[in-house]
Structures are given as structure tokens and as C-alpha cells.
Amino acid sequence: AQSVTQPDIHITVSEGASLELRCNYSYGATPYLFWYVQSPGQGLQLLLKYFSGDTLVQGIKGFEAEFKRSQSSFNLRKPSVHWSDAAEYFCAVGAGSNYQLIWGAGTKLIIKP
Amino acid sequence: NAGVTQTPKFQVLKTGQSMTLQCAQDMNHNSMYWYRQDPGMGLRLIYYSASEGTTDKGEVPNGYNVSRLNKREFSLRLESAAPSQTSVYFCAAGARETQYFGPGTRLLVL
Numbered sequence: 001a002q003s004v005t006q007p008d009i010h011i012t013v014s015e016g017a018s019l020e021l022r023c024n025y026s027y028g029a030t031p032y033l034f035w036y037v038q039s040p041g042q043g044l045q046l047l048l049k050y051f052s053g054d055t056l057v058q059g060i061k062g063f064e065a066e067f068k069r070s071q072s073s074f075n076l077r078k079p080s081v082h083w084s085d086a087a088e089y090f091c092a093v094g095a096g097s098n099y100q101l102i103w104g105a106g107t108k109l110i111i112k113p
Numbered sequence: 114n115a116g117v118t119q120t121p122k123f124q125v126l127k128t129g130q131s132m133t134l135q136c137a138q139d140m141n142h143n144s145m146y147w148y149r150q151d152p153g154m155g156l157r158l159i160y161y162s163a164s165e166g167t168t169d170k171g172e173v174p175n176g177y178n179v180s181r182l183n184k185r186e187f188s189l190r191l192e193s194a195a196p197s198q199t200s201v202y203f204c205a206a207g208a209r210e211t212q213y214f215g216p217g218t219r220l221l222v223l
Contacts, residue, residue, distance in 0.1 A: 032210050043214040094210055103155035
């Protein structure tokens with residue numbers, strides 16, 4: 001069955017430090033992969049997506065993610081976090097002919113001043 | 114250009130009451146989706162509509178019905194609300210691979 005795992009429920013990093021959020025997926029075919037961000041009390045905003053081609057994708061707000069087929073991973077990175085990055089981050093894989101999204105449980109990012 | 118809008122933003126119901134959550138999009142996308150979000154569980158698909166006039170069940174459809182009124186609007190109805198339906202509900206509209214989300218409706222069922 002298709003699934004998405006985000007192993008870290010919470011991650012705390014200092015402002016200015018680098019960030020990596022982990023995402024592993026299980027999907028039989030070539031996946032479409034997404035990262036979304038949800039600020040407190042808000043809807044979800046697309047950060048970046050991978051469909052094919054270059055396995056390192058750039059997104060908004062200085063985020064990037066790397067698709068590693070051998071590890072079934074699509075980890076999100078940012079070189080230097082800002083306090084405004086505090087939010088919950090969701091990884092998702094697109095499945096089926098109608099591109100239904102299968103979601104991870106989310107990782108809450110906490111920024112220490 | 115409002116994107117995806119949802120009404121109401123917040124609702125309290127008593128067990129057994131009914132209500133309809135409204136969703137509208139102005140992006141001319143064919144596909145629309147209803148999700149619920151519960152702590153620690155990410156988003157779960159309730160129903161989706163690939164195009165006007167079609168609807169399909171998602172992962173957790175029990176206790177819900179939907180109507181794709183036209184290309185713009187996709188409503189979610191709870192016929193007899195239960196406490197287990199306390200959640201945050203998100204509507205999304207999609208163009209193939211990417212979905213765009215509304216701000217959500219917080220529903221509390223007492």
C-alpha cells in the first residue's frame with residue numbers, strides 16, 4: 001500500500017541553523033512528491049514538488065528537496081532557518097489517475113531564538 | 114482572485130445536527146477535494162471530484178456526502194454529526210499534480 005512517513009513529529013532548531021526534514025515514501029510507480037507548509041491556523045501552501053528530471057528541486061522561501069529513489073526519500077532542506085519558518089511541514093505523494101495525495105503525519109518545526 | 118474559499122470558518126454542532134460546508138474556487142480547476150485534518154494523522158481524503166458531475170469516495174467517506182454543484186463549487190454535508198467528526202476540514206482545488214487549499218473550517222461536535 002502507498003504510504004508516506006515523516007519520522008520526526010517535532011524538530012527544534014536554532015534560528016540561523018540548517019534544517020533537514022525527513023520524508024520516506026512507499027509507492028510502486030514513479031512518484032510525484034510534494035512538500036507543503038502550514039502556518040498556525042492557516043491552510044496549506046505548496047513549497048515545492050518533484051515530478052521528474054533533476055532530483056534536486058528548488059522551492060519557495062529558500063527551501064529545497066532532494067529525491068533519492070534508492071532510499072525512497074524526499075527530504076526537505078534549508079541552509080539557514082528564520083523564525084518565520086516555524087510551522088508544520090507535510091510531505092505527500094501523488095497517486096492514482098486523479099492525483100490523489102497521500103500525506104505524511106507532518107513535522108512541527110520549532111525555532112529557538 | 115481569492116483562490117479557494119471556505120465557509121464557515123468555525124462551527125459548533127450538537128450530536129445529530131446536520132450542516133453543509135461550502136467550498137468555492139475561482140481558478141477554473143477541474144478537480145476538487147475535501148480533507149479532514151486530525152492531530153498526528155496528517156490529512157485524510159474524504160471525497161473528491163475529478164470533474165463537474167462526478168464524485169468519488171476517498172479514504173474516510175463514512176458519515177459524509179458531497180455535491181459538485183458546478184465547476185466552482187464543491188460542498189460537504191454531515192447529515193447527522195458525531196463527536197468523531199470534530200476536526201478541521203480543508204477543501205482543495207487541483208490542476209493535475211498540484212492542489213491549492215482553502216483556509217479550513219474548524220468543526221466542533223458536542
